[in-house]
Amino acid sequence: MGSGLSSFLLICNSTTTAPPEPGLGDLPESVVGYILLHLTPQEICTLASLNHAFHHASLADFVWESKLPNNYEMFVSRVFDDDKFCYNLCKKDVYAKLSTPTFIDGGTKNVWLDKGTGKACVLISSNGLAITGIDDRRYWSWISTEESRFCSVAYLQQIWWFEVDGEVEFPFPCGTYTLYFRLQLGRSGRRFGRRVCNSDHVHGWDIKPVKFQLSTSDGQKAISQCYLSSEPGKWNLYRAGDFVVEDSKVPMKIKFSMTQIDCTHTKGGLCVDSVVILPK
Numbered sequence: 275m276g277s278g279l280s281s282f283l284l285i286c287n288s289t290t291t292a293p294p295e296p297g298l299g300d301l302p303e304s305v306v307g308y309i310l311l312h313l314t315p316q317e318i319c320t321l322a323s324l325n326h327a328f329h330h331a332s333l334a335d336f337v338w339e340s341k342l343p344n345n346y347e348m349f350v351s352r353v354f355d356d357d358k359f360c361y362n363l364c365k366k367d368v369y370a371k372l373s374t375p376t377f378i379d380g381g382t383k384n385v386w387l388d389k390g391t392g393k394a395c396v397l398i399s400s401n402g403l404a405i406t407g408i409d410d411r412r413y414w415s416w417i418s419t420e421e422s423r424f425c426s427v428a429y430l431q432q433i434w435w436f437e438v439d440g441e442v443e444f445p446f447p448c449g450t451y452t453l454y455f456r457l458q459l460g461r462s463g464r465r466f467g468r469r470v471c472n473s474d475h476v477h478g479w480d481i482k483p484v485k486f487q488l489s490t491s492d493g494q495k496a497i498s499q500c501y502l503s504s505e506p507g508k509w510n511l512y513r514a515g516d517f518v519v520e521d522s523k524v525p526m527k528i529k530f531s532m533t534q535i536d537c538t539h540t541k542g543g544l545c546v547d548s549v550v551i552l553p554k
Contacts, residue, residue: 306331311340315369315389338365343392343447345522346372352445352525353378353385375423383442384423393449393553396442399424400546403440407433421462421509422547429461431475432542436484436534440549443491443527446519450554453488453496453514455532458545460506471507478541479503484534486514491527494518502544509547516554 306327310318315338322332331337342365343349350359350368353376363371372387382402388395405428407413413433418426430436438455460473479502489495496515504510512532519526530549534541 302327304331307334307337310334310337315341315373333364333366335365338369341369341392342372343387343394343522345445345447348445348523348525349387349394349447381424385444388553391449391553393447393451394444394551395553396444396551397423398440398442398549398551400428400438400548401426403428403438403546403549405546406435406437417461417545419462424548427458428546430542430544430546432477432540434537434540436532436541438532438546439530441527441529442549442551443525445522445525448519448522450516450518451551452516452554453528453530454511454550454552455486455514456509456511456547456550457502458507458509458547459502459504460543461545462507469507473506473543476506476543478539479534479544481539481541482534482536484512484532486512486530486532488515488517488528488530490517490529506543511550 310321310328310331313321318332318337321328323329346368349372353372359371369387373389375384375386377384379402382399384397384399386395387393399422401416401424405414408428413431415429415431416426417429421427459476459479460471461475462469462471464470483499483501485497485499487495487497494517496517498513498515500512502512514530514532517526517528528551
């Protein structure tokens, strides 16, 4: 599509000494709108600057409604309060609002519509997860950081029984999604204006693998496991598994967990930022 659009723009911008002939500006707006239906939102915005016909067609509701998921009204109801969302917005503005990351559920979740796929993206803060021992400062502490969208992460110093659980219910558009845990070995910070990482507490993750699990309200299950052996100071997405949404009219409930409960050894030096759900 990208190369086709480039060729299309080249033709539009070419000059000629021949007598004036009907051009793109003479196309009916309905025809231009049909062309835009087959383009991505980014390409639509690019073509909107060509001439008045493309500009007006790029504002048409039927063009932008085709870029919204079938259940976008459920998406709106889940993300926005009635008094914070104007229901007489044009479809382009609805798309713009939904594709802008928005905090919900007391700031513990961040959701938006992916511009490339038109599907939902969901982040769940570590503050919205059930973490074993989180209230015991001998094991866990909260660290303020600019490296998290939620401005803080849970930091594990040392523990025997490691378990993180959570769940989310959301009206996902139809499609396949992948659930990840965003983790980092070591505790990062800044010293003299430079990013540094303290890895003194990192231990135990190379002895036994961590198990990741997820299950959905319609019976899907996924299990994976791996050693946390990445370089300290580097954020990584650890895949728990995939799930498929076939009925977008019914909100999907997902339960997920991350465990390492072999009590023959301790483990520590881990930052837990969030759980990330992205279209596959």
